[in-house]
Amino acid sequence: MLSKYFKPSLLEKIAESAGTPVYVYSAAVFLKQITAYKKAFSSLGPLFCYAMKANSSAALCGLAAREGWGADVVSGGELYRALKAGFRPEKIILSGVGKTPAELEYALKAGILFINAESFEEVQEIERVAARLKVRAPLSLRINPDVDPHTHKYITTGKLGSKFGVTFEEAQKIYLYAAESECLRPVGAQFHIGSQVHSAAPYALAARRLAAFMLKLASRGINLKYADVGGGWGVKEGAEMSDPAPLARAVAGVFAGTGLKVILEPGRSVSAPAGALLTRVIYRKRGGHKNFIVVDAAMNDLIRPALYGAKHPVALVGRGRGPEKIYDIVGPVCETGDFLAEGVRLREPAAGSLLAVYSAGAYGFSMSSQYNSRPRAAEALITGASSWRLIRRRETYKDLVAAEL
Ligand SMILES: Cc1ncc(COP(=O)(O)O)c(C=O)c1O
Numbered sequence: 001m002l003s004k005y006f007k008p009s010l011l012e013k014i015a016e017s018a019g020t021p022v023y024v025y026s027a028a029v030f031l032k033q034i035t036a037y038k039k040a041f042s043s044l045g046p047l048f049c050y051a052m053k054a055n056s057s058a059a060l061c062g063l064a065a066r067e068g069w070g071a072d073v074v075s076g077g078e079l080y081r082a083l084k085a086g087f088r089p090e091k092i093i094l095s096g097v098g099k100t101p102a103e104l105e106y107a108l109k110a111g112i113l114f115i116n117a118e119s120f121e122e123v124q125e126i127e128r129v130a131a132r133l134k135v136r137a138p139l140s141l142r143i144n145p146d147v148d149p150h151t152h153k154y155i156t157t158g159k160l161g162s163k164f165g166v167t168f169e170e171a172q173k174i175y176l177y178a179a180e181s182e183c184l185r186p187v188g189a190q191f192h193i194g195s196q197v198h199s200a201a202p203y204a205l206a207a208r209r210l211a212a213f214m215l216k217l218a219s220r221g222i223n224l225k226y227a228d229v230g231g232g233w234g235v236k237e238g239a240e241m242s243d244p245a246p247l248a249r250a251v252a253g254v255f256a257g258t259g260l261k262v263i264l265e266p267g268r269s270v271s272a273p274a275g276a277l278l279t280r281v282i283y284r285k286r287g288g289h290k291n292f293i294v295v296d297a298a299m300n301d302l303i304r305p306a307l308y309g310a311k312h313p314v315a316l317v318g319r320g321r322g323p324e325k326i327y328d329i330v331g332p333v334c335e336t337g338d339f340l341a342e343g344v345r346l347r348e349p350a351a352g353s354l355l356a357v358y359s360a361g362a363y364g365f366s367m368s369s370q371y372n373s374r375p376r377a378a379e380a381l382i383t384g385a386s387s388w389r390l391i392r393r394r395e396t397y398k399d400l401v402a403a404e405l
Contacts, residue, residue, distance in 0.1 A: 108130060
């Protein structure tokens with residue numbers, strides 16, 4: 001099915017023109033994911049705040065903004081990008097465990113929907129900044145619902161003992177404090193249990209806990225408007241699309257009819273299926289019992305396999321030779337952990353052949369670096385059956401040193 005959106009002839013054309021490695025995104029797939037979310041949640045009418053950390057490309061963010069989505073941002077830099085990409089300030093929320101006073105000031109001056117605070121000290125800082133700016137800061141708390149999302153430990157965030165959020169007990173104290181403050185306006189409560197979550201059950205459990213807590217707060221006179229259930233809905237390894245319907249059923253099962261405005265912060269599930277990383281074969285070699293294909297993309301371009309053991313589907317864009325063999329696809333970086341995929345079954349590619357690493361539209365380019373002094377990859381957007389454009393140029397050697405003094 002993906003070949004419908006990532007046509008081999010078009011991928012060859014893009015790689016020829018833009019060079020490799022290059023990230024290629026399909027606007028159609030990205031929009032299809034957005035439509036799937038809207039449809040699945042139509043009975044709730046939530047506000048979707050696209051989690052920009054997954055992929056903050058202005059071209060993709062602009063598509064989401066035009067669909068009426070807001071943005072979940074986690075730094076001043078992401079807020080800057082969000083505003084530039086066309087997200088409306090009143091649909092932007094600021095999350096993150098360590099926002100600086102400067103970032104808080106930027107957010108309050110921009111007039112965003114609310115700040116998701118993660119500690120009492122942060123709430124006090126927000127209060128100080130708001131007092132200085134003579135505004136009342138719209139506040140939400142990220143609450144740790146102590147739910148296990150059964151995902152990789154690096155992307156598990158909603159269990160006690162993680163650095164994120166505050167407990168329900170602490171949250172209650174903070175809301176009572178905030179309700180008394182002239183500079184704070186408590187408007188919402190949030191959780192985000194983790195990323196690459198494939199079961200709706202942990203969301204249902206966390207949502208029930210959040211709803212019960214919000215009811216308890218209401219009995220103390222604090223009526224919040226927004227129930228934010230975070231992001232994290234997964235994309236199955238090797239799957240071409242992500243279906244948000246089970247998540248929608250779980251969330252609606254708790255919040256439908258409560259009068260609360262539900263917020264979701266999906267990132268990966270929207271952008272991962274929309275992206276492929278194109279890379280060319282440099283060399284083939286054997287190492288002991290293994291066959292290696294050395295390509296021109298590396299862990300600096302796509303770190304997920306090395307960081308989380310993520311498995312991306314890899315395919316030859318053209319044809320290979322002979323019978324299929326098992327290959328490890330590795331990059332030129334000087335780390336044994338530098339691989340894009342292990343144990344991939346392919347016909348033998350000639351040097352120069354093009355490979356596509358699929359499901360790479362999330363946490364691919366946005367987590368890329370210049371490690372080993374490798375300029376970052378270019379990015380291209382497929383806009384129609386045979387149309388595409390470059391949306392970010394490949395970095396140059398000059399870019400590597402541009403900020404050095
Ligand atoms: C607060 C918050 N919201 C949303 C997301 C998006 O998660 P995902 O891309 O898995 O949907 C994250 C990811 O870490 C997050 O930390």
